[in-house]
Amino acid sequence: MTTIVMDVASAWDALAGTNLPDGYRVEITEGKIIMTPQGRDQWKVILKAAPQIEQQLAGHGEILSDVMIDFPSSLYGYAPDLAIVAPGSELNSRGRFEWHSLEAVLEVVSKSTRDNDFDKKFRMYAECAIPLYVIIDPSDSTCTIHRNPTRTGVYVEQEQIIFGEDLVLPLEGREIVVKTDGFPRSEG
Template sequence: MTTVPMVTAGAWEVLDGANLPDGFRVEITEGKIIMTPRGESRSDVLIEAAPQIKEQLAGQGKVLSDVMIDFPSGLWGYAPDLAIVAPGAERDKRGRFEWHSLEAVLEIISLSTRDDDFEKKLRMYAECAIPLYVIIDPSEDVCTVHSGPTRTGTYTEQEKIPFGEDLVLPLEGREIVVKTDGFPRAEGEG
């Protein structure tokens, strides 16, 4: 993982036009650009989960993967592994969705992203009132669903769903069921 301090107030502006290396995920946390190599288990989970979500949304919302989302602070710029955008959400003047358009965020963690996903992202997503934050952990074979966001940066409810059981995502007026039996276990990957 590489960390580079940002010199501008806007999270993504410093990266506009930058030639970024392939195979890395880029996000901005606390004003620092963070580049993390992508792991195979992350890719496998995305390949399993995204089509299931897209099919069940059936045009009532949108699923995104690794797409920049505008957050209320220029010090934060996340591109969630998977994000479910609410039906009827509109893009901002830069052509991006904003935090308040998200119904759910799913992050697949690795050893190198564990602290950010369990602490910094959890706090930011809760403060932004994103209804569901799901942490998918291949090293533990479990999905942790956080719901009931508070403005103080916590979620009031947490449920652990072991791989092999259905991951149920209760969205506004509907629910998505993701089969997790095909999720890989990442032994030693980070």
């Protein structure tokens, strides 16, 4: 990990012009650049979930995977495993969506991202009022749906479903249903 001093409008601006290695996921947490390889189980969940979501959005929103999102702090730059962008959202002057454009974020947990997904991202997404945060955990074969964020960094409601049950994403004025029976189950 490398610690950088952030004096930019977006955490991602610190990486402008940098050649990043292929096959690694890059995010910025508390001003630190964190690079982790994409795990096999993460990738399989994304491959199974993204087309289901995209088909049901049918032009009413957009699904992104590992795409830079601008957050209100220059110390955080997240590229969620999956992010659902609200219909009518526009890119900012940097060519990126901002946190307030997101209707839902889905993160797939791995050993290397566990603390970030359950702690730091949980707080940041709630503080940013992202309506829905889903943590998909192949190690215990569950999806945890967090709803009703507060500015104090918590989600008031939580629901857990096991792989094999439908993951229902209540979005503004519509509902997306993701079949989880094909999600991989991993050990540990």
